[in-house]
């Protein structure tokens with residue numbers, strides 16, 4: 001599932017490719033039962049407008065203008081926003097498209113239908129109504145350490161709690177815990193203050209690097225988990241000598257190294 005770095009990469013793509021272009025139409029794609037998309041009246045509100053700014057909060061992307069309306073997109077498990085120019089063919093599994101003046105198009109590809117597109121007037125009001133926590137890269141150290149340090153849940157589950165920390169999912173929680181040397185199943189309440197501080201710093205550094213490389217995993221350091229995240233792979237941490245494996249934590253598959261993560 002796209003997480004903070006992947007969503008930020010998408011936001012940057014929209015910023016580069018989709019601003020200051022007049023919208024001729026906003027349309028729905030094919031096979032759109034069981035996916036949350038705007039109705040006809042809402043789609044009509046976009047006609048004649050231009051997007052002039054983008055925002056992101058955790059895993060929610062916003063595209064709009066000061067006077068609104070905005071579209072907000074959640075990519076779900078496998079959704080992706082793809083700008084392209086007609087007459088290039090539209091991506092398959094397109095569920096929503098924006099036709100800009102000229103050739104530019106924006107397609108929301110969502111094969112598993114677990115993402116959504118909504119039209120909203122005010123991103124702040126939307127974020128507040130969703131009860132989302134502060135963005136992982138925007139939150140204060142004390143808020144983070146108080147929450148994790150007070151959590152009886154597995155650290156991995158706590159890191160992925162969108163109501164408390166917005167933007168971290170399965171992949172990046174594994175990376176953060178790999179680098180911190182903690183077992184994903186261990187409890188936040190068992191960490192001492194120094195480890196909580198290290199966890200916060202590691203979270204910030206890992207997500208920032210993910211944002212810097214625009215979620216291109218081939219540009220992550222070789223000694224990180226994500227480029228090596230497979231059962232049986234040698235642990236990429238220098239001098240560790242362990243092998244990567246996985247277990248279920250809070251219903252999610254956590255990859256980790258049982259030698260240096262405890």
Ligand SMILES: [Zn+2]
Pocket residue numbers: 235236237240241242243257258259260261
């Ligand atoms: Zn290891």
